[in-house]
Amino acid sequence: MPKSGSTAKISRRTALAGLSAGAALLAMPRLGRAADETIRIGFPTPLTGPFAAEARDQVKCAELAVKLVNDKGGIGGRKVELLVRDDKLNAGEAATRTLELIEKDKVHAVVGALSSAVQLAVNEVTRARGVIYVSISQSDTINEAKDFSKYTFHEALNPHMTTSAVARQTLKKGMKVAHLVADYAYGHEMLRGFKRAQATIGADNVGEILHPFGAADYSTFMPRLMSMRPDVLCISNFGRDQANAIKQAVDFGVKQQMKIVVPVILHNQRLAVGPDVFEGVVGGANYYWGLETQSKTAADFNAAFKAANAGAIPTDYGAYGYSGVGSLLAAMQTAGGTDTDKVVDALEKLQYDLTKGPQHYRKCDHQSVQSVLVLESKKKSAMANDNDLFAILANDAGSDDMLRSCSELGHAT
Amino acid sequence: MDLSLIIMQLLSGIALGAVLVITALGLTIVFGMLGVVNFAHGALFMIGAYAGLYLASLTGSFWWGLLLAPILMGAFGMLIEFVLIRRLYGRSIDDPLLLTFGLSYILVEGVRIVFGSDGIPFPTPPQLIGVLDLGIGFFPRYRLFVIALVAVVLLLLWLALEKTRIGLIVRAGARDPMIMQVLGVDIGRVWLAIFGLGVGLAALGGVLAGPMRSVNPEMGSLVLAEAFVVTVIGGLGSIVGAVVAGLMVGISISLVALFAPEMATIVMFALMAVVLLIRPQGLFGVRGRTT
Numbered sequence: 001m002p003k004s005g006s007t008a009k010i011s012r013r014t015a016l017a018g019l020s021a022g023a024a025l026l027a028m029p030r031l032g033r034a035a036d037e038t039i040r041i042g043f044p045t046p047l048t049g050p051f052a053a054e055a056r057d058q059v060k061c062a063e064l065a066v067k068l069v070n071d072k073g074g075i076g077g078r079k080v081e082l083l084v085r086d087d088k089l090n091a092g093e094a095a096t097r098t099l100e101l102i103e104k105d106k107v108h109a110v111v112g113a114l115s116s117a118v119q120l121a122v123n124e125v126t127r128a129r130g131v132i133y134v135s136i137s138q139s140d141t142i143n144e145a146k147d148f149s150k151y152t153f154h155e156a157l158n159p160h161m162t163t164s165a166v167a168r169q170t171l172k173k174g175m176k177v178a179h180l181v182a183d184y185a186y187g188h189e190m191l192r193g194f195k196r197a198q199a200t201i202g203a204d205n206v207g208e209i210l211h212p213f214g215a216a217d218y219s220t221f222m223p224r225l226m227s228m229r230p231d232v233l234c235i236s237n238f239g240r241d242q243a244n245a246i247k248q249a250v251d252f253g254v255k256q257q258m259k260i261v262v263p264v265i266l267h268n269q270r271l272a273v274g275p276d277v278f279e280g281v282v283g284g285a286n287y288y289w290g291l292e293t294q295s296k297t298a299a300d301f302n303a304a305f306k307a308a309n310a311g312a313i314p315t316d317y318g319a320y321g322y323s324g325v326g327s328l329l330a331a332m333q334t335a336g337g338t339d340t341d342k343v344v345d346a347l348e349k350l351q352y353d354l355t356k357g358p359q360h361y362r363k364c365d366h367q368s369v370q371s372v373l374v375l376e377s378k379k380k381s382a383m384a385n386d387n388d389l390f391a392i393l394a395n396d397a398g399s400d401d402m403l404r405s406c407s408e409l410g411h412a413t
Numbered sequence: 414m415d416l417s418l419i420i421m422q423l424l425s426g427i428a429l430g431a432v433l434v435i436t437a438l439g440l441t442i443v444f445g446m447l448g449v450v451n452f453a454h455g456a457l458f459m460i461g462a463y464a465g466l467y468l469a470s471l472t473g474s475f476w477w478g479l480l481l482a483p484i485l486m487g488a489f490g491m492l493i494e495f496v497l498i499r500r501l502y503g504r505s506i507d508d509p510l511l512l513t514f515g516l517s518y519i520l521v522e523g524v525r526i527v528f529g530s531d532g533i534p535f536p537t538p539p540q541l542i543g544v545l546d547l548g549i550g551f552f553p554r555y556r557l558f559v560i561a562l563v564a565v566v567l568l569l570l571w572l573a574l575e576k577t578r579i580g581l582i583v584r585a586g587a588r589d590p591m592i593m594q595v596l597g598v599d600i601g602r603v604w605l606a607i608f609g610l611g612v613g614l615a616a617l618g619g620v621l622a623g624p625m626r627s628v629n630p631e632m633g634s635l636v637l638a639e640a641f642v643v644t645v646i647g648g649l650g651s652i653v654g655a656v657v658a659g660l661m662v663g664i665s666i667s668l669v670a671l672f673a674p675e676m677a678t679i680v681m682f683a684l685m686a687v688v689l690l691i692r693p694q695g696l697f698g699v700r701g702r703t704t
Contacts, residue, residue, distance in 0.1 A: 050631070053531040183675050212678040216626050216635050217429055220670035220677060223421035223550065243532060243627045251537070251553040251625065253544040272532030272627050 039080045039338055041066070041325060042101030042110040044122060046089035050214055050240040051114050053268040057318030058136065059084050062111065064308050065325040065354075075332050082325070083107060089114075091121035098125040108338040111155075111324045113137050114317070115238075116185035123152055132343055134328050136320035138162070138238075138264060139186055143365040145410030150344055153366040155324040159186075161402050162263045162284030163193030164200075165372040169393050170232060170261045170282050173202035178230035178258075180221060180245060182237035183210040190236035190263040206230050211237070211245075218245045222252040232259050243269035247277050255280065265375050267315035270389050278377035278389075285373045287319035287355055288390055301355045313387050319355045326354045327361075327368075359398060364406035370398040417549035422671050423664060424547075428556035430663020431563040432622050436636055437643035437655040438570075439614030445650025446587045446607045449498060449509040454615050455637025456517035459630060461486050461616025462623040463524060466535050475538035475624075483617040490612025494605050502604075517633070524630045532627035541624075559621050566617070567656060574652070583607065587650075642681050646688045648698025658696060 043062055045055040059082075066082045074080055083105055087094035094113060101107045102125070109132040113119040116139030123142045126133035127149040140158035141147055171177065177198055181187040191208065198205060207228040209221050225233060233254060235245050242262060246269075249260060265283025292299040301322065305314040314322070328343075331350050335342035351360050359370040375390035383389070396402065440454045451457075461482055468485075469478030497516070501508045537555050544551035574580035586593045586603045593600050618636070626632060643662055647654025662681050670677040688696060 056530070209674045211674055214635075215678060216632070217666075219425045219429060219553075219556065219625075220422065220667040221674060223418055223425060224671055226550070227415075227418050240532060240627060240629065247627065248625065251544075251555065253551045253553070268531055272534060272629070274534035274536060276536070277534075 037078050039075055039078050039332065040105060040107040041080065041082050041328065042098065042105065042107035043082050043084045043112045043321075043325075044087040044094050044097050044101070044110070044118075045084065045112045045321075046114050046118070047084075047086040049089040051089060051238065053272070054239060054266065054315070054317035055114055057268070057315045058112070058114065058321035060309060061305065061314055061318040061321035062325045064305055065322045065329060067308065068304065068326075069329050069333075075329065076336055078337075080329060087113060087118050087122075089118060091117050094118040095121040095125050098122045099129075102126070102129050102131055107131070108332075109134070109328055109343070111136065111328055112321075116141065116189070120147065120185070123147060123149075126151055130340060132328070132340060132347070134324045136317075136324040139189055140367065140404075140409075141185060141189070143367050143409055148365060148409075148411070151340070153328075153347055153361055153368075155327060155368045156320050157264075157284070157286050157370070157372060158367060158403075159189040159193040159263060160196070160404050161372050163190055164197045164402065165374050165394065165396050166261055166263060166282060166284045167194060167197030167201060167203075169374045170259065171198060171201045171203045175203040175232055176206045176228075176230040177203050177232045177234060178206050178225055178228045179208040180218070180225060180233065180235045180237070180249075181208060181210050182213050182241055184213045186238055187213075187236045191234075193263065194234050194236070203232075211241075213237075214241065216244060218248040219252065222249060222254065225249075226252065226254065226257060230258050232261055235260060235262050238264070239266070239269065240272070242266055243273045246281060247273045250277050264316075265377065265390070266317070267389065268317075270377055275378065275380040275383065275389075279379040281377045282393065283375060285316045285375050285390075286370070287314070287316050288373055288375055288392065289313040289315075289387065290390065290392060291356055291373070291395070294392075294395065295356055297353050298356050314355075323352075323354045323359070323368075327352050327359070357397070362400065362403065362406075364411045365409050367403055369400060369403065372396045372398075372402065419668075419671070421547075421550045421552065422667050424552055425556070426664035426667025427660060428560050428663070429666060430660040431560050432618055432625075433639055433643050433663055434656050434659030435563050435566065435614055435621065436618035437640040437647070437659050438567075438652065439611040439618070440640050441644045441647065441650055441652060441655045442614070443608055443611035444644070445652070446583065447498075447502075447604055448506065449501075449513070449608075450506060451611065452510055452514040452637070453493075453517040453520060454513075454611070454640060455633030455635075456520040457486065457490070457612050457615040457633070458619040458622075458636050458640075459628075459633035460520060460524060461619030462535065462628045462632060463528060463533075463619075464616060465620030465623055466533060466628055475536075479617075479620050482620050483613040486616030487609040487613030491605050491609040493612070494608035498608060499601070499604075517637075521630050521633070528630070530630055532629040535623035535628045537624040555624055559625075562621070570652075639681065642685050645695055646685050648692075648695025650699070651695065651697035654695055654697030 045058050047055050062082055066080045069080050085097040110126050111134040113122045114137055116137055119135050119137035132151050134153045134155050136156045138156050142152050143154050179191055181191045260281045262283035270278045289302050292302050330352055331343050331346035334346040347361055357371050359368050362369055374394040376393050443449050443451050465478040465482035468481045469475045541555040541558050545554050586600050590600045643658045647658030665680050666677050669680040
């Protein structure tokens with residue numbers, strides 16, 4: 001993109017802005033030069049709104065990834081800086097902030113966004129500007145050919161991966177399945193994933209209810225869900241919606257009739273409503289701190305996070321912030337700097353293990369191939385301590401088989 | 414679609430409406446008597462939930478929280494009236510509106526600082542956990558309790574306003590404060606009490622909603638929008654209006670959820686639009702009221 005000063009016609013306003021910026025630069029010459037040397041990573045995430053708890057964990061972990069690299073002397077002697085922006089869970093806000101990060105703050109890459117709709121907006125902007133974007137949102141639309149670009153990377157799990165892993169653990173042939181689904185991209189994709197898994201397993205769909213995103217009350221959906229008499233209820237929503245929906249389902253006695261499963265079981269939401277409500281709920285996850293007994297990397301990650309955050313443990317969505325920023329920085333390290341093409345190349349070849357075992361970005365769609373956990377929420381009496389929330393039912397190792405094929409996503413193979 | 418399902422659905426709607434009624438009531442009473450549009454009502458609802466939770470954990474019983482939180486919050490409301498709102502009487506309607514709007518931001522941010530922005534679990538009182546078999550289906554005990562409690566509060570409020578001397582003063586004060594002052598009534602004290610009552614009702618709504626929804630700093634903003642819709646449908650300042658409209662909204666949401674769940678939230682606004690087209694002053698509102 002041309003800088004404001006280099007366009008042919010300079011408006012009075014641009015000239016004034018340029019002049020004052022120039023004056024500011026003269027006033028602080030040292031700061032100006034230092035900024036050129038720093039590697040800047042833009043990090044839009046919904047710090048306010050119903051996903052705020054998850055977003056704050058992402059920031060903490062992303063900062064940890066940056067700190068660890070800086071402590072080792074940075075990348076080629078250059079320090080790394082994380083520029084966190086609140087996308088307010090709004091696609092328009094996210095696009096504006098991302099554009100600002102690129103145009104004004106001159107970031108070298110963007111990592112972040114939690115909601116699927118917001119992720120699409122960030123991807124549009126980064127794609128148009130040729131800036132690398134590592135998404136940590138659980139939605140894979142940007143991996144499909146129409147939204148994909150060589151600058152797009154997807155570090156998070158995707159709906160296909162989590163729903164099939166959860167379905168394998170919980171569904172059996174002939175079971176009846178009902179769905180309560182948030183009416184936006186995330187919910188629709190999770191529903192699609194579950195239905196696909198159901199078809200493979202041979203379980204029957206008995207009904208679907210779409211609920212408005214961000215609803216506070218789910219009671220009005222419960223009588224109808226109960227009347228469908230399913231064996232399993234899949235609740236596909238996120239953040240506070242998950243906490244409220246599960247709580248109210250339990251109030252209505254749903255658990256006596258059927259099992260509740262979710263595509264992604266959230267650490268923070270389990271904390272927000274307590275063990276009694278979540279007891280027995282099964283869901284997928286990218287990370288759980290309890291993995292440390294099985295994985296050395298998990299133990300190291302937990303220890304580093306504890307040291308930086310007064311003994312707190314990292315959460316699932318937090319881990320995404322760490323691995324998203326961490327994998328990007330590792331690629332920059334290999335590429336020896338921030339040259340976009342070289343970093344893209346390095347990311348495509350990268351084999352990384354930051355939180356839970358080996359991961360790599362698949363060449364055709366840049367989806368991170370990684371393990372999927374299936375967790376079950378423990379009952380209160382089975383918890384060894386306040387952090388002991390889940391039992392690990394399965395830890396499916398990463399493989400191409402758990403992803404939709406590249407041709408299915410519309411990529412040339 | 415069988416009858417029992419529709420009855421269960423109606424009952425969920427009434428339970429939903431009961432929380433709306435109690436919250437909208439505080440908003441409408443304060444507007445009706447004081448002419449103050451209280452934008453901090455949602456934030457006070459939220460603080461009510463936190464206060465209820467805090468008092469319940471302090472005393473070890475939900476019931477103390479349910480009793481004390483609205484009373485303490487009512488006192489807090491009086492403090493707000495005395496320190497802030499009082500200075501703005503007689504000015505345009507925008508001034509208290511902006512003041513309470515700003516106040517709501519301060520309150521929400523304050524709670525974020527003290528309790529964090531994650532939700533906090535608010536356990537259902539042990540006596541009310543589980544479902545009750547109604548013969549045609551199971552319904553959560555706690556929601557039945559909410560319906561009953563709201564009915565009792567409404568009855569008490571009605572008795573207080575219609576049958577007591579204080580109620581008489583309040584009603585007269587709303588109609589003509591000047592004459593009341595001439596008659597030797599300290600109308601300032603009446604307004605103080607009314608604002609306290611409004612905030613107490615918001616807090617009661619918050620404590621009641623606590624065990625049903627997760628308790629978090631943003632829980633008030635959605636409720637504020639709902640309470641305004643109910644108040645507008647019922648007619649600004651009308652107590653009967655708030656009750657009828659609250660139940661109407663709850664039941665509409667519930668019945669729409671049965672047939673077109675995606676539309677469940679929009680129906681509330683559609684209902685408001687229709688009512689405003691037919692009766693701009695709301696169902697029980699008084700035409701041409703000025704403040």
